[in-house]
Amino acid sequence: MLFLQLLASGIQTGILYALTAAGFALIFGATKIFHVAHGATFIIAGYTYYELHQLGVWWPWATLAAFATAIAFGVAMALYVYRPIQRSEGSFFTVFVAAFGVSISVQSLVQYFFGRGSVTVSTPLTMARETLPDLYLAPILAVSIVVAAVVFACVVLFLDRRNAGLGLRALSENPALLESFGLDSRRLTILAFVIGSALVVPAAIFTAVSIGIQPASGHRVMLISLAATIVGGIGSLRGAALAGLLLGVVENLVITVVDTQWSEAVSFLVLFAFIMFRPHGIFGMAVKK
Amino acid sequence: QSYTLGTLFPMSGPNAEAGAIYSNAVDLALKHLEDDKWLKGKISVKPTDSLGTPQGGAVGMSRLVNVEKVPYALVGFTGVSKAAAPIGDRAKVLMVNGGAVGPDLASLSRYFWNIIPLANQEVEFLIPWLGEQKIKRIATIYVDDPLGQGILSELKKGLPGVGGELVSSYSVTPDLQQFSPIIARLRNDNPEVIYIASPNITQISHIIKQVRDGGLNTQLITYGVANFPSISKLPESDGLIFTSQAADWASSEPTMKRFVDDWRKAYGTEPTTYGLNYYNGALLYGYLLRGLEQAGKPATGANLLEELERVGKYSLAGGEARFRDSTVTTAMQINRIKNGVTEKIK
């Protein structure tokens, strides 16, 4: 039973990771931008929802607003931070440091306006009940599974049907060539940021509801997303999602065998092991020489 | 004549909530000293941000010592205190900690004093009560730092004496936010009480919420940190028991009453022991300075220390405080949170 219980909490955690990781993976896969401010998107979405919820706004409106702010932030990053840097041929690390600076600023802004502590949205959805003998499950688990499934289905369908997925892959390989094909690489970049940023919104709301968020949470979100993106294989959306799920489950199950303080490090050991023994990840293509 | 008081609190980062409360307490105390015309001179605060990290602490302390040239500094947080102590010690600055409770803070330096009872004292006080309540099975979630280790070793040492047993202990990293797997295991361990020992306020509130969400109704116990609103105001904290230094908010003792009333008025929140300690820490400075003024001595760290060691006891808010061996000894109490209000149960 302990195993099942841990599996359930692993899936719950894993879904949050999967959603954030998929967003990061999509952006990184398509634009080769190491979007370390992804964690900031998460915080912005989470706090938007929380603050509106506190004001008594009906949850669908709050959710919509969270989508709006998250997407607006992501697109603003693409247009006003990453684009100028890339236009002047800034290196990988220039982008990295710039994005990190934004994360720091966003974190302190949120602290300034909304306080530094952790905030939670209380709902009865998170109360666990004994569903099976000795197995305690909260309704939020079912809700998040359904939401994640629907969200992923929508994204995958959109990318496939509209050829957008193909465009994003091409963008990742050579944006200049994309222009030679007569496609607008700027629009595709924005598209990647829109979808990628939108993907974290459900994760942010679930976190606000089930764990609670604080201005400093963004960091960890970013790290896990990054790890999952690599484990899943760069450029693979479903890889990142699966890896996120896997990391969540591993992190939970592993405490049956190791001391609890190691559980977080285990995710990164998994990452390390993947890089050493299967560097192209679960679904990725071989690393190019 | 004017005096300076240095503060070295985390003003940003995950523990900034604490820094804000500490600063408010200091401001309040200085206002009271001023209103009372307690001193000939005026005390001005020199705030520095410790970022809550050792390096921040070292840089901040160095700034307080070398730029602001304060003779007296209020500090907080274990890592910060440990990094700041040698710097203050070298420059002979009297440092007073009102927030960190790691047991190893007792012996940092002659110039480093704690105006807060350290965690081991709190656990010592709790254990007999557990015996009285016939509580046998105790589990703990702790952060493997001096605080957590101190609490853990006190529990291990004390529990057998009252017929109790530490059934399990889970060590976590200070920034862990997800406790569902630990909660799943705790459910299997079936303890009567779970003791939470973390230096990180946010983390404690995460643990409390997630334990309750996990459908676990075990009694939760923690130390004085539960005085922070983000813990005590959490809906899930209902029923939480915690030890703290004795602080009777309804007391009619004038210093205490003035502190409580003015705190509520100025900040619109309930006062906490942390606020109280830093309020007292600033008051103590006033008292020491007054002693020096009367003796006609300059306000240097060495003189302040001498004065503190000479007098050794002051009547601060909450009663008389005795200072010996770098630490204050105060009465302790056990509290329970009920409907968002903290009530004393012992």
Place this chain on the structure above:
Amino acid sequence: MSNVLLSMRGVSISFGGLAAVQSVDMDLQEGIVTALAGPNGAGKTTLFNLITGNLPASSGQISLRGKSILGLRPHQIAGMGIARSFQDLRLFTHMTVRDNVLVAIEPSSWLWQPGGRAAQRERMRRVDEALEQTGLAGMADSRAIDLSYAETKFLSLARIIATGSRIWLLDEPASGLDVNSRTRFISLLRDATRRGVTICLIEHNLDVMTEIADRIAFLDRGRKLAEDVPEKVLRDPELISIYFGKSR
């Protein structure tokens, strides 16, 4: 047959199901220019990669002066005097032109300067000489990324000239060059052969091929179909129909 420097016997490799190179036998003779021709995808570049150790041969034997070099790492093979260029050039884009050449000739596996100052001066002299020959002396201090197309081609050659290697493997070194540059390029290669350098070059341009090659080896679908002096190969009706077309 004169002095065979590099010899390949039954060399093969395949990618998945695709046999990119199939049991190729070929000899490179000292001081002789062999042109490697063949349709696109014939396996020419792959053959180079096999020689230089960038790809592992699945079977066959490659030996340099009688000693097998199979299984050696690329840098070891380079150390034995085989220099190559790449179809996509692969310059050290952010280093200066001079450093691009210098780094190619330095034995640099340790923290100190091998051979001391005297050796370094000698190397600098060789670098300057190579730059002079290729006409790049004027832009020795600009970064490789700022060069024009023709200049990058010449830089890629300068790197090889300076190494003093006796065997050069050149992958389409003259493609895209205009008539003038091409002439200059060919004369550089001629100078080298006069010094006894052995060259194997992949080339699609007939003018270049006929002007410089002593022998032409013809590859198609991984197999060597012919190897002979240009006059014969260029008259082979089969090869004309699959490769050279009507131009001559």
Place this chain on the structure above:
Amino acid sequence: MTNVEVGLAPAMAVEQLAAGYKGRNVFEGLSLKLYTNEVLCLIGHNGAGKSTLLKVLFGLLPHNAGVIRFHGREIKPTPSEMAGHGVSYVPEGRGVFPGLTVKENFALALWSAKIQGQDAERRIGEVLEVLPRIKEFWQRRAGQLSGGQQQMVSIGRAMLAEPSILLLDEPSIGLAPKLFQDLLVPIREYQQKRAMSVLLVEQQVGEAFSVSDRVVVMKSGELIFEGVPGDLADEGKLMGMF
């Protein structure tokens, strides 16, 4: 010569054009006309500015002065707009996405030209007729193809849009001579069938001239010669121009 009237109006023209990189103009005051239904061959030494001109025409590079006209109308080209006008551009070098399969490369071009369904199938069929060898590696990743195979794909995908103007930048690089000839013939046929305009930049002068209607020679950013291929049959004269 079916459309004589249209034939007189240039499909694309530039007047007094100036463009370059980082504030330095590669050419200034350049004027050139590309008529409908003609293959115009642009030759010149390395670095003359040929590729730069093509990039400006397709909107990949902004011009600093002068005007660009498309069927007489002044425009400020951007790549997507030019693609919409029926202009296709084959860049210098490997113009394919190495990680995508050949099929996907084609799909991308179709997406760009907003061609779907039946129409798409038909056009793919037509291109494969012109370049039958593509079928051999239709499902393979373009990055694994040999240089020449990639070049074929690159040209094939540009023709998918049934362009009215085709800008070709040194298609011969890396191609076997026979293949290049084989490629030029169908391009020429396709061009005549659809009255397409082709601007062909080449170093393989012999082959290029055999399919060209007109030749211009560029030297250091200036057009120093305009005429028909026959004018330059004499190799010495050509060499002198470089």
Place this chain on the structure above:
Amino acid sequence: MINYLFSILTLVTIYGIAASSLNVLVGYAGIFSVAHAIFFGIGAYTGAQFALLVSPDVVLACLAAAATSGVFSLLLAVPALRVRGEYFVAAALGLQMVGVTVFSEAHALTGGHGGLVGIPPATLFGMDVSSPGAFLLVCALMLALVLYAIRRLMRLSFGRALMSIRDNETAAESFGKNVPKLKTLAMFVGCAFAGVAGTLFAFNLMFVNVESFTFEQSILMLAMVVIGGVGTLSGPLIGAIVLLSLPALLSFIPFIPPTEIGTVQQFIYGALMTLLMIFRPSGIAGKL
């Protein structure tokens, strides 16, 4: 005031060494490490333990730390030989996260979260050099030494070989560069210098614990390199000066409410980082 200046300057020199050593990896060898704080930390712990157990001599402690950090650099060299670019960034990230956990669990060596206290004042050949001025002098000398060493190395064939690998590994190989060996060597040199910086850090604070070796620290060092100018000699030092003096300068701004100082500082700090990158993408000392 002068002592405060000394303490800031000491930090600048220490971080100057750390950032310069990171620059060997990032700027010259193209190894994108985000785990430099771990090697800084290994050096700090080694130096501290050396001072506690063997001798408080700075130079000896630095040597011991350099050797230890250098040897541990193999942990990172192994993935660096297998993967590149973003993959390596992720591997380094994994090492960083696991390293922090190890630091906080290996109580016997690191004192866990409690850290190591009571590090004795630094001496140099038996002389006490723990006063702010003297220690600054020691640090400055070390910095000069490290910068000189890096400058020499990078002007030698070693540096050029590294840069050629950075620009194109396959081509470097076919010009005789033993890529694994060179990368491992570069890693050793970079991490050993980081160890020196760590030791000085330990002596300076007289206290070390894991909080000084977190991911944020690695990023801080990286930011110094990038903001200063990747692959330039003076860049990392400039970056260290900018990033360390910034909070100090900001703390002198008078009109910010005391309780919000930290937050406002952090905001400005982050914003400046971004703006610098947007307007000077190749760093302050970098070529535009």
